[in-house]
Amino acid sequence: MNEADHPQGAIIITGAAGGMxxxxxLRMADRARPLILSDVSAEKLEVLASDLRAQGARVATLTGDIADARFPERLVELLEGQSISALIHTAGLSPTMGDGQRILDVNYFGTERLLDGLAARMAPGGCAVLISSISGYMITQPTMIAAVRAMVHEDRRDAVAAYTQTxxxxxxxxxxxxxxxxxxxxNRFGAKGARIVSIAPGYIDTEMGRAEASASEQMRAMMERVSLGRMGAGDEIAAVAEFLCTRAASYVTGCDIKVDGGAIAELGL
Structure with a gap:
């Protein structure tokens, strides 16, 4: 993919020092676009930024918590008037990293605020890529699905309160x-000529993924049923995100894409 495959504007990556x-x-650094990288770890973020700058990339950094109400505003300040050609939002917490309310605040409500803060800055042809999870497909109880829909479409956090205690x-x-x-x-992104997609990773060989596998016997058993017979790599998720942010994916929006080695197919979900 060459520079012409990407619209003009800055590229924002959250969770930039993490496994995805x-x-x-690293993939987006050679797109000749300014990079804005964010992570909760200032040390890891600066190491990455220094390496990319040494390769000629233009990099700004933001250390912060996605659940902070001012986080989107701080990102906008770093744009300095630029539009956004790509947003790859990988920041998030797994079950071993917080209690139920903290996980919901970071993974869902922090993401919702991020989109509210950045949607108007998307460039025509730009794309936002969010990270979901195959675990979302494992919710099959109709009342629970209805509760999540109420949270998303009616702004009703109370609708999921009974389900988020753990x-x-x-x-x-x-x-x-x-x-x-x-x-x-x-539709909101489409009105800007931009797109929004999510990727549902399966069992990925990252520090977070290994910690979850170590803590969950059920997860280890499910990993043995993956069609491809192995964990995925963080770069296999990044490769799909990179593709989605190019003009080659210009008619892909409003959907979730499973990148799971066949895990959900094997489960019949």
Missing amino acids: GKPAA PQMAYPISKLGVMLLVAREA
């Missing part, structure tokens, strides 16, 4: 919420 964000940053339940609810949010936002 870092390979996304991080193990809050996580898939937050990720189903991301999928529904993408569908909800497709």
Whole structure:
């Protein structure tokens, strides 16, 4: 893919020092577009930014928590009037990283605020890529699905309160919420000539993924049923995100794309 495949404007990557964000940053750094990289770890973020700058990339950084109400505003300030050609939003928490309310705040409500803050700055032809999870497909109870829909479409956090007391339940609810949010936002992004898509990773060999596998016997058992017989790599998610942010994916919007090695297909969901 060459520079002409990408619209003009800055590229924003959240969770940029993480297992999916870092390979996304490495891939997008050669697009000859300004990069704005964000992460909660200032140290890891600066190491990445320094490496990319040494390769000639233009990089600005923001250390911050996606759940902070001012986070989107701080990103907009770093744009300095530029539009956004690509947003790759990988920041998020897994079940071992917080309680139910914290996970919901970061994974869903933080993402919703991010889109509210950045949607108007999207460039024509630009794309926002969010990270959902195959766990969202594992919610099959109609009353639970209805509760998540009420959260997304009616702004009713109370609708999911009974289901988010544990991080193990809050996580898939937050990720189903991301999928529904993408569908909800497709028209708003389309009005700008931009697109929005989510990627549902399966079992990915990142620090976060390994921690979850270590903590969950059920997850380890499910990993053995993956059609391709292995965990995925962070760069395999980044590669799909990169493709979605090019003109080659210009008619893909408002949907979720499974990148899971066949895990959901094997489960029959």
